[in-house]
Amino acid sequence: xxxxxxxxxxxxxxxxxxxxxxxxxxxxxxxxxxxxxxxxxxxxxxxxxxxxxxxxxxxxxxxxxxxxxxxxxxxxxxxxxxxxxxxxxxxxxxxxxxxxxxxxxxxxxxxxxxxxxxxxxxxxxxxxxxxxxxxxxxxxxxxxxxxxxxxxxxxxxxxxxxxxxxxxxxxxxxxxxxxxxxxxxxxxxxxxxxxxxxxxxxxxxxxxxxxxxxxxxxxxxxxxxxxxxxxxxxxxxxxxxxxxxxxxxxxxxxxxxxxxxxxxxxxxxxxxxxxxxxxxxxxxxxxxxxxxxxxxxxxxxxxxxxxxxxxxxxxxxxxxxxxxxxxxxxxxxxxxxxxxxxxxxxxxxxxxxxxxxxxxxxxxxxxxxxxxxxxxxxxxxxxxxxxxxxxxxxxxxxxxxxxxxxxxxxxxxxxxxxxxxxxxxxxxxxxxxxxxxxxxxxxxxxxxxxxxxxxxxxxxxxxxxxxxxxxxxxxxxxxxxxxxxxxxxxxxxxxxxxxxxxxxxxxxxxxxxxx
Amino acid sequence: xxxxxxxxxxxxxxxxxxxxxxxxxxxxxxxxxxxxxxxxxxxxxxxxxxxxxxxxxxxxxxxxxxxxxxxxxxxxxxxxxxxxxxxxxxxxxxxxxxxxxxxxxxxxxxxxxxxxxxxxxxxxxxxxxxxxxxxxxxxxxxxxxxxxxxxxxxxxxxxxxxxxxxxxxxxxxxxxxxxxxxxxxxxxxxxxxxxxxxxxxxxxxxxxxxxxxxxxxxxxxxxxxxxxxxxxxxxxxxxxxxxxxxxxxxxxxxxxxxxxxxxxxxxxxxxxxxxxxxxxxxxxxxxxxxxxxxxxxxxxxxxxxxxxxxxxxxxxxxxxxxxxxx
Numbered sequence: 001x002x003x004x005x006x007x008x009x010x011x012x013x014x015x016x017x018x019x020x021x022x023x024x025x026x027x028x029x030x031x032x033x034x035x036x037x038x039x040x041x042x043x044x045x046x047x048x049x050x051x052x053x054x055x056x057x058x059x060x061x062x063x064x065x066x067x068x069x070x071x072x073x074x075x076x077x078x079x080x081x082x083x084x085x086x087x088x089x090x091x092x093x094x095x096x097x098x099x100x101x102x103x104x105x106x107x108x109x110x111x112x113x114x115x116x117x118x119x120x121x122x123x124x125x126x127x128x129x130x131x132x133x134x135x136x137x138x139x140x141x142x143x144x145x146x147x148x149x150x151x152x153x154x155x156x157x158x159x160x161x162x163x164x165x166x167x168x169x170x171x172x173x174x175x176x177x178x179x180x181x182x183x184x185x186x187x188x189x190x191x192x193x194x195x196x197x198x199x200x201x202x203x204x205x206x207x208x209x210x211x212x213x214x215x216x217x218x219x220x221x222x223x224x225x226x227x228x229x230x231x232x233x234x235x236x237x238x239x240x241x242x243x244x245x246x247x248x249x250x251x252x253x254x255x256x257x258x259x260x261x262x263x264x265x266x267x268x269x270x271x272x273x274x275x276x277x278x279x280x281x282x283x284x285x286x287x288x289x290x291x292x293x294x295x296x297x298x299x300x301x302x303x304x305x306x307x308x309x310x311x312x313x314x315x316x317x318x319x320x321x322x323x324x325x326x327x328x329x330x331x332x333x334x335x336x337x338x339x340x341x342x343x344x345x346x347x348x349x350x351x352x353x354x355x356x357x358x359x360x361x362x363x364x365x366x367x368x369x370x371x372x373x374x375x376x377x378x379x380x381x382x383x384x385x386x387x388x389x390x391x392x393x394x395x396x397x398x399x400x401x402x403x404x405x406x407x408x409x410x411x412x413x414x415x416x417x418x419x420x421x422x423x424x425x426x427x428x429x430x431x432x433x434x435x436x437x438x439x440x441x442x443x444x445x446x447x448x449x450x451x452x453x454x455x456x457x458x459x460x461x462x463x464x465x466x467x468x469x470x471x472x473x474x475x476x477x478x479x480x481x482x483x484x485x486x487x488x489x490x491x492x493x494x495x496x497x498x499x500x501x502x503x504x505x506x507x508x509x510x511x512x513x514x515x
Numbered sequence: 516x517x518x519x520x521x522x523x524x525x526x527x528x529x530x531x532x533x534x535x536x537x538x539x540x541x542x543x544x545x546x547x548x549x550x551x552x553x554x555x556x557x558x559x560x561x562x563x564x565x566x567x568x569x570x571x572x573x574x575x576x577x578x579x580x581x582x583x584x585x586x587x588x589x590x591x592x593x594x595x596x597x598x599x600x601x602x603x604x605x606x607x608x609x610x611x612x613x614x615x616x617x618x619x620x621x622x623x624x625x626x627x628x629x630x631x632x633x634x635x636x637x638x639x640x641x642x643x644x645x646x647x648x649x650x651x652x653x654x655x656x657x658x659x660x661x662x663x664x665x666x667x668x669x670x671x672x673x674x675x676x677x678x679x680x681x682x683x684x685x686x687x688x689x690x691x692x693x694x695x696x697x698x699x700x701x702x703x704x705x706x707x708x709x710x711x712x713x714x715x716x717x718x719x720x721x722x723x724x725x726x727x728x729x730x731x732x733x734x735x736x737x738x739x740x741x742x743x744x745x746x747x748x749x750x751x752x753x754x755x756x757x758x759x760x761x762x763x764x765x766x767x768x769x770x771x772x773x774x775x776x777x778x779x780x781x782x783x784x785x786x787x788x789x790x791x792x793x794x795x796x797x798x799x800x801x802x803x804x805x806x807x808x809x810x811x812x813x814x815x816x817x818x819x820x821x822x823x824x825x826x827x828x829x830x831x832x833x834x835x836x837x838x839x840x841x
Contacts, residue, residue: 366705
């Protein structure tokens with residue numbers, strides 16, 4: 001922890017050419033959360049700046065401020081030295097700032113040329129779209145980045161890498177000075193990544209300022225000229241890449257004061273309840289093996305897209321593995337549908353409550369009893385009194401404060417919805433509970449309650465799998481952690497050896513001898 | 516939510532009562548008990564079909580083939596009756612329900628197993644069913660004199676001064692109310708329509724649930740097919756042509772969300788009654804029946820606008836709202 005904040009601030013470049021865009025002391029808060037606190041960021045022409053930080057460090061918020069989607073509460077944005085305010089996304093793009101997102105925001109049913117020029121297509125004198133000029137100019141733009149894509153094909157017929165190229169051509173078409181690349185390589189193959197690097201070099205040569213957001217250290221060291229590190233919405237450090245080591249970057253990313261208090265737990269795992277052997281999937285993961293004991297909390301750490309959720313979804317019967325076996329309590333289990341998994345005693349609390357967990361239109365009690373209707377009905381008819389009893393029992397255990405159990409779930413806060421979703425699963429009396437990012441996007445108070453509750457569940461002998469991208473959560477809650485990277489298990493780390501550095505290293509694929 | 520639904524039904528009920536009061540002010544005869552029974556009986560087919568349609572819409576699907584199913588089943592039972600005039604009514608009812616259910620199950624299987632959008636499936640089967648009627652009947656009509664007295668008499672037979680057709684509608688309302696509120700299947704309709712992804716994670720089989728909704732809708736359409744043909748004592752290719760839109764309209768007016776997951780038996784009933792009252796009142800107050808279309812159309816738009824208003828602001832992501840604000 002050599003880099004203290006004050007010292008790090010001084011490493012900010014003073015001698016570099018004037019920045020195209022500079023964020024100065026930006027603060028952005030959302031109800032209950034401070035997403036960014038007094039952060040600064042400079043982007044220089046002809047240079048790649050890597051923005052580094054854990055999940056929740058505030059990277060996406062910065063992107064949204066730069067592209068005019070959010071307005072900062074305090075602080076100034078300067079473009080070419082002059083303070084500006086972006087009232088809307090169009091203002092940012094007019095100022096020459098453009099972002100290429102993880103999932104490119106383009107139109108599948110339109111042609112490449114139409115995508116590049118949507119919103120600012122060349123017009124004929126009559127005001128109609130000048131198709132011929134549009135196609136010629138699109139061709140020229142694509143040629144300038146060496147992209148051999150037919151301007152007439154529809155976007156949906158292109159691969160992700162080609163879509164990126166189209167997005168970049170679009171950025172060039174509006175004469176962008178700043179190109180933001182938010183995890184551009186997440187979905188690309190090795191060859192495509194090489195092509196992207198070449199493209200970044202060309203953009204640099206054209207004098208564009210590039211903000212490159214990535215979790216992958218090899219990429220950052222390969223193409224970035226400068227780095228800026230954020231942690232928990234604060235600026236930690238910045239400087240030229242040449243003057244920093246992987247170790248120093250990792251330490252800047254994770255070195256934190258432990259603000260969240262995690263419940264103390266007696267760790268005494270019992271019998272093995274779940275044994276997974278050689279689980280594989282044609283595209284998502286390969287050769288996943290692990291075991292889980294009663295009363296144990298097993299953390300799954302990794303970058304977004306490492307395949308953690310996909311493994312769990314296969315285990316829960318949403319998808320089917322191509323190979324591998326799962327044994328529950330010593331007997332082989334065939335799980336082809338979620339209903340079978342629930343009967344076998346495995347439940348999965350999905351990450352995305354809105355789309356996968358909660359049914360907002362249904363009352364709270366009906367959400368809770370939905371997977372347990374077999375138990376709350378007799379002769380095929382539901383018994384409402386029994387449903388209420390079950391719902392009251394489990395929401396009560398989670399300390400849910402709701403006025404009435406028959407109000408719609410959608411009326412509750414995010415944290416309380418999460419509690420209802422967890423209560424729903426507990427009511428099925430599972431043996432293994434899989435929690436996918438259980439505290440993502442909920443307020444601190446609810447977070448603590450969920451952690452407390454996880455500890456209680458484990459103490460009662462339930463086996464818990466916790467997928468988390470938050471290092472403190474893994475360190476604070478898990479008895480053991482499995483780190484996944486690119487669909488495989490990169491490491492299994494037992495309690496005593498757990499440290500932020502180890503997790504980040506394995507997740508980012510930094511080899512030990514690089515130390 | 517339930518309070519909101521209840522109040523929405525209350526509003527609809529108030530609208531129907533206001534309409535009746537308005538008409539009664541000038542034509543007191545319209546609200547005489549005997550006429551109200553007549554109006555209810557006349558609306559019964561719409562009520563029964565709306566109940567089935569409600570199940571389908573709840574699961575985020577739509578069944579455009581109900582009227583064609585009705586016509587095909589009606590034609591089949593009419594032909595059966597001409598071939599075997601002594602077949603008891605109970606058997607005819609069983610055949611109508613079973614055939615309707617099979618036709619509905621075809622829709623259901625196509626939606627479930629082939630994953631085709633329901634609007635496309637039922638648009639297709641709608642045309643196929645109509646075509647089948649033509650093939651079966653060679654385009655000929657089956658008229659009153661070809662049907663047996665017991666066949667045509669059943670829907671009109673009165674108990675306590677109320678025709679059997681109306682009693683069947685009442686029974687269907689009660690039955691569906693139980694299915695919807697008190698069975699795992701009914702609950703699954705709401706869950707599947709309210710959030711199909713979450714339903715999958717909860718261990719519900721979305722396709723299978725939708726299949727059963729289509730089967731219920733089909734069975735009720737088949738039942739109505741017999742009642743319709745018997746009541747009007749005629750069967751031909753085009754009976755109940757375009758009626759499926761009226762059925763969907765009744766559901767929408769009744770507050771059943773076309774996006775699935777929201778609705779009630781009471782809503783479907785009141786939606787159908789509203790259309791029934793309008794339809795029967797217009798000739799009485801001497802307004803061209805063409806106005807009926809305009810009135811139903813306006814009622815649909817008002818109902819949908821009302822639904823959209825009441826569901827706004829519910830369960831939105833905070834950050835997304837912040838995005839809009841800034």
